[in-house]
Amino acid sequence: MCGIVGYVGHRPAAEILLEGLRRLEYRGYDSAGVAIQDVQGISIRKKAGRVSELAGLLAEQPCAGSLGIGHTRWATHGPATDVNSHPHVGGNGEVVVVHNGVIENYSTLRDQLQAIGYVFHSATDTEVVAHLVAHHLEEQIRLGKDPQDQQTALDAIELALRKLKGTYGLGILFRDFPDLLIAARLGSPLVVGVGKGEYFLASDASPLVGHTDEVVYLSDHEMVVLTAQGMSLKHRETGARAPSIQTLEQTSQDTDLNGFEHYMLKEIFEQPQTIENAMRGRFEEEEATSRFGGLNLTVQQLRRVDRIVLTACGTSWHAGLVGEYLIEEFARIPVEVEYASELRYRNPPLSENTMVFAITQSGETADTLAALRECQRKGHPTLAICNVVGSTIAREADGGIYLHAGPEVGVASTKAFTSQVTVLTLLALHLGRLRHMSHPAGKRIINNLQAMPEMVRQALKCHDAVKDIAKKYQGISDCLYMGRQFNFPVALEGALKLKEISYIHAEGYPAAEMKHGPIALIDEHTPSIFIVPKGAMYHKVMSNLEEVKARRGPIIAVACEGDKKLEALADDVIYVPEVEDFLQPLVTTIPLQLFAYHMALLRGCNVDRPRNLAKSVTVE
Ligand code: M6R
Numbered sequence: 001m002c003g004i005v006g007y008v009g010h011r012p013a014a015e016i017l018l019e020g021l022r023r024l025e026y027r028g029y030d031s032a033g034v035a036i037q038d039v040q041g042i043s044i045r046k047k048a049g050r051v052s053e054l055a056g057l058l059a060e061q062p063c064a065g066s067l068g069i070g071h072t073r074w075a076t077h078g079p080a081t082d083v084n085s086h087p088h089v090g091g092n093g094e095v096v097v098v099h100n101g102v103i104e105n106y107s108t109l110r111d112q113l114q115a116i117g118y119v120f121h122s123a124t125d126t127e128v129v130a131h132l133v134a135h136h137l138e139e140q141i142r143l144g145k146d147p148q149d150q151q152t153a154l155d156a157i158e159l160a161l162r163k164l165k166g167t168y169g170l171g172i173l174f175r176d177f178p179d180l181l182i183a184a185r186l187g188s189p190l191v192v193g194v195g196k197g198e199y200f201l202a203s204d205a206s207p208l209v210g211h212t213d214e215v216v217y218l219s220d221h222e223m224v225v226l227t228a229q230g231m232s233l234k235h236r237e238t239g240a241r242a243p244s245i246q247t248l249e250q251t252s253q254d255t256d257l258n259g260f261e262h263y264m265l266k267e268i269f270e271q272p273q274t275i276e277n278a279m280r281g282r283f284e285e286e287e288a289t290s291r292f293g294g295l296n297l298t299v300q301q302l303r304r305v306d307r308i309v310l311t312a313c314g315t316s317w318h319a320g321l322v323g324e325y326l327i328e329e330f331a332r333i334p335v336e337v338e339y340a341s342e343l344r345y346r347n348p349p350l351s352e353n354t355m356v357f358a359i360t361q362s363g364e365t366a367d368t369l370a371a372l373r374e375c376q377r378k379g380h381p382t383l384a385i386c387n388v389v390g391s392t393i394a395r396e397a398d399g400g401i402y403l404h405a406g407p408e409v410g411v412a413s414t415k416a417f418t419s420q421v422t423v424l425t426l427l428a429l430h431l432g433r434l435r436h437m438s439h440p441a442g443k444r445i446i447n448n449l450q451a452m453p454e455m456v457r458q459a460l461k462c463h464d465a466v467k468d469i470a471k472k473y474q475g476i477s478d479c480l481y482m483g484r485q486f487n488f489p490v491a492l493e494g495a496l497k498l499k500e501i502s503y504i505h506a507e508g509y510p511a512a513e514m515k516h517g518p519i520a521l522i523d524e525h526t527p528s529i530f531i532v533p534k535g536a537m538y539h540k541v542m543s544n545l546e547e548v549k550a551r552r553g554p555i556i557a558v559a560c561e562g563d564k565k566l567e568a569l570a571d572d573v574i575y576v577p578e579v580e581d582f583l584q585p586l587v588t589t590i591p592l593q594l595f596a597y598h599m600a601l602l603r604g605c606n607v608d609r610p611r612n613l614a615k616s617v618t619v620e
Pocket of ligand 1: 313314315316359360361362363364365368411412413414496500615616617
């Protein structure tokens with residue numbers, strides 16, 4: 001959460017920072033601000049609300065200068081007000097800071113700083129950092145360090161950072177060092193873009209696209225000093241390191257709306273292509289299996305695996321649940337799906353041959369990263385199923401599989417889910433073929449997978465029908481989602497989509513569990529969405545559906561094309577193509593994404609920027 005940008009070079013900083021913030025707005029949109037350094041000193045413009053509000057302010061009160069930092073906020077400490085917006089000023093204006101992360105010991109530090117005379121204006125944890133750096137700067141100078149020497153400023157930062165507990169990605173300016181832009185990282189991502197006579201700083205690579213494709217990722221405990229002339233990198237313990245420059249593959253078209261009204265809708269409609277991308281080059285048809293370039297484990301190691309832990313948050317956790325069914329079915333390896341936020345503090349007994357997969361679109365989710373590190377510490381091979389190339393989790397995992405879904409901008413995850421499910425199907429196939437799965441069974445899975453982009457294209461044809469159904473239900477305040485086996489995680493995912501973007505209370509259940517409690521919620525105002533495609537569970541789910549109908553609950557059914565029986569039973573039916581049971585989540589999730597999208601639109605909600613949320617949750 002929160003996005004940071006920075007620029008130092010020869011061009012006016014304001015527009016570059018603003019454009020960078022627009023691209024990072026998915027990380028938080030409670031407020032936005034910039035600090036720009038010029039000959040007169042540091043000018044700050046900040047405002048509660050979207051980046052567009054800040055743009056308006058900058059149009060009224062422009063800032064000149066070719067060096068600056070910017071921030072878009074997802075509020076953690078203190079409400080979304082102008083005064084709590086970043087940047088924050090330390091001392092008497094000597095230091096200016098933007099921050100992504102959480103300073104856990106901020107209140108102790110604030111008390112100490114207040115006791116020695118520092119005056120706080122905001123309710124944020126970040127202001128502590130600004131004052132702490134200013135305090136150490138003043139102390140260094142008092143101890144006789146040269147106030148003109150930039151090393152004095154760097155020492156002040158280092159001393160301050162050693163006192164912080166928590167996580168930070170920081171961008172720092174000093175009033176009296178007008179050429180310097182300094183950044184430091186612990187737990188919150190930062191990347192430097194290397195231009196010609198200019199450098200860019202950002203929380204992820206999206207603001208760099210179009211400016212440079214040469215990037216340097218910062219690691220934890222690293223600090224980078226940027227001037228228009230160059231960069232220097234230093235790790236707190238190991239000292240200076242030569243920057244290792246990597247090439248960025250993203251293009252600016254990847255983040256265009258391409259004629260769609262919202263990113264979410266665009267990303268829903270991209271799914272035939274993104275599912276294809278997740279499979280591209282990964283089949284070994286002769287051997288009836290799949291292959292991955294980056295698992296970094298030998299066949300022997302993979303054969304020895306006796307347990308798999310899939311860990312993730314939110315939608316990625318739902319994909320993990322589908323993965324559990326797939327891997328247990330195809331490879332007969334016991335799988336557990338753990339919320340990363342729980343796993344990081346648990347200590348489950350894991351055998352020596354347990355393999356851990358972190359599933360994450362962004363590769364930056366704080367809990368998922370912490371769970372991965374915890375498992376790594378205990379010596380387990382950790383792998384990532386990740387979308388964002390070069391993200392922290394992708395870099396820290398021992399190996400992994402990329403989704404190749406392209407940037408997902410909408411806060412509600414859509415195409416990442418279906419790509420994750422596709423990759424997990426390939427993984428289950430791979431593991432199955434290393435064990436007992438026959439060649440014909442492997443071949444059948446491949447054939448079915450290869451047909452999926454077309455099946456999803458057909459599933460998308462339900463768009464108009466879903467739009468009409470949403471009109472009918474737009475006034476509801478509760479909604480239940482029910483599915484069984486492979487469609488139970490889809491029910492959870494459908495409910496999450498509706499909750500997060502339309503603010504309607506929704507719950508997903510395994511359909512048969514309903515009669516153990518949730519059935520009490522059924523009345524004529526509470527619709528139930530049943531995911532009931534043809535397959536092994538069809539008749540079972542139909543019985544559960546009848547139970548709801550008997551209690552006069554409105555029913556929306558997601559069913560296979562041509563299922564006339566459901567037309568008679570359900571109030572509304574949405575059709576998807578018939579596919580094998582294990583691939584059903586790829587088609588049944590489509591109408592649920594569209595339903596959430598249209599419900600949100602009809603209720604006047606901001607589809608791509610739902611309240612209280614951010615795209616990547618980089619705080620605990
Ligand atoms: O980037 P990640 O996949 O690690 O993100 C995990 C969740 O924060 C994410 O899936 C979240 O639940 C989405 N907003 C759901 O649409």
